[in-house]
Amino acid sequence: QVQLVESGGGLVQAGGSLRLSCAASGRTFSSGDMVWYRRPPGKEREVVAYINWSSGSTFYADSVKGRFTVSRDNAKTTVFLQMNSLKFEDTAMYYCYTPSSGFGRGTQVTVSS
Numbered sequence: 663q664v665q666l667v668e669s670g671g672g673l674v675q676a677g678g679s680l681r682l683s684c685a686a687s688g689r690t691f692s693s694g695d696m697v698w699y700r701r702p703p704g705k706e707r708e709v710v711a712y713i714n715w716s717s718g719s720t721f722y723a724d725s726v727k728g729r730f731t732v733s734r735d736n737a738k739t740t741v742f743l744q745m746n747s748l749k750f751e752d753t754a755m756y757y758c759y760t761p762s763s764g765f766g767r768g769t770q771v772t773v774s775s
Contacts (some may be wrong), residue, residue, distance in 0.1 A: 682743040684758030696741040700754035710714030743756040750775040
């Protein structure tokens with residue numbers, strides 16, 4: 663089974679940046695979307711952004727628009743989430759997801775105020 667592996671999380675001060683990666687082992691993607699979700703402490707999981715593998719079109723939640731950028735590599739095996747101007751409320755476990763692979767195990771992002 664194809665696994666999604668997130669990395670790049672960590673502790674950062676408010677206003678800082680992090681770049682998350684989601685690597686898919688064993689396959690390339692040619693269609694569909696790769697979605698970034700997050701689950702803040704004590705809250706429900708929410709969509710952050712997604713990118714379509716074939717067209718490259720993107721979507722962003724209003725809360726991250728203008729600060730986060732989702733992209734993919736040309737080999738179509740890895741998706742990135744560049745997070746700038748981080749806020750305390752961005753603190754969450756971040757997951758990537760595709761319908762065929764499900765969720766990865768996540769990477770923790772903690773923003774100190």
